[in-house]
Amino acid sequence: MTSKVALVTGASSGIGESAARHLRDAGFTVYAAARRVDRMAALQAVGVRAIALDVTEDASAQAAVAQIFAEEGRIDLLVNNAGYGSYGALEDVPLAEAQAQLDVNVLGLARMAQLVLPHMRARRSGTIMNVASMGGNFTTPLGAWYHASKYAVEAISDAMRMELAPFGIDVVVIEPGSIRTEWGAIAAEKVRETSGQGVYRSQGEAVAVTLGSSSQPDTRMASSPDVVARAITRAATARRPRTRYRIGFGAKPLVFARAILPDRAFDAVIKRATGVRS
Numbered sequence: 001m002t003s004k005v006a007l008v009t010g011a012s013s014g015i016g017e018s019a020a021r022h023l024r025d026a027g028f029t030v031y032a033a034a035r036r037v038d039r040m041a042a043l044q045a046v047g048v049r050a051i052a053l054d055v056t057e058d059a060s061a062q063a064a065v066a067q068i069f070a071e072e073g074r075i076d077l078l079v080n081n082a083g084y085g086s087y088g089a090l091e092d093v094p095l096a097e098a099q100a101q102l103d104v105n106v107l108g109l110a111r112m113a114q115l116v117l118p119h120m121r122a123r124r125s126g127t128i129m130n131v132a133s134m135g136g137n138f139t140t141p142l143g144a145w146y147h148a149s150k151y152a153v154e155a156i157s158d159a160m161r162m163e164l165a166p167f168g169i170d171v172v173v174i175e176p177g178s179i180r181t182e183w184g185a186i187a188a189e190k191v192r193e194t195s196g197q198g199v200y201r202s203q204g205e206a207v208a209v210t211l212g213s214s215s216q217p218d219t220r221m222a223s224s225p226d227v228v229a230r231a232i233t234r235a236a237t238a239r240r241p242r243t244r245y246r247i248g249f250g251a252k253p254l255v256f257a258r259a260i261l262p263d264r265a266f267d268a269v270i271k272r273a274t275g276v277r278s
Helices: 014-025 037-045 058-072 095-123 144-167 183-195 198-213 225-237 251-260 263-274
Strands: 005-009 029-034 049-052 077-080 126-131 169-176 244-247
Touching: 005 014, 005 058, 005 095, 014 029, 014 037, 014 077, 014 225, 029 037, 029 058, 037 049, 049 058, 058 095, 077 095, 077 225, 095 126, 095 144, 095 169, 126 144, 126 225, 144 169, 169 225, 169 251, 183 198, 198 263, 225 244, 244 251, 251 263
Parallel strands: 005 029, 005 077, 029 049, 077 126, 126 169, 169 244
Antiparallel strands: none
């Protein structure tokens, strides 16, 4: 039997790298995509195929998808994982940086879906898995553009799920909580660059410390990326996957708290969690 083919974006580290490994172990032919192919040597060593991809460059996206179809004739699973966190006070963040955040986290995701969907529709099967965040359900200080991007992923996924149901295509949202990857350290660096000085500096430093702590190898306040990878694999191999998988440290309790608490009460919870003082 021909194995199913998966394309995982943002696969050079963290959740994407772990997902590529787990899907490979589950029997998928896996294409791991990222801007830097050299960072995926370890994946190649275990049988994952590495390809170059910048989701913000249409020519790059088209070339990557065309290569997979030329070699395999199909893509059964698209894991839209590429993304990053751009933090800073709304007043401080240049709109060019806001655009860059949306280009990667939202428009890049949408373009990848556009490229694989005609083939999935023709075969009347396939799964598109969009990696959002628990932060697509609530916001934190200095995270306006990151959270806006993840709220958008939630909305896009809901619309896609209804649009694609008649064609036998599943749309799944993955909502990780705090995960132990380099993402937190990169986001912390970004917030210090943007709001580490000026009137927002105390908030900026508090948020940076909180974000950076999730990248520490000994932290108890973040889950392993394998937790998310296992959920992705469960969804990919399920006959009827759930529409959402909320996994990882803090995801379920924080989303639940947002649903039941008044706005200002939840604000207080988040400020305490991020170390931001009123």
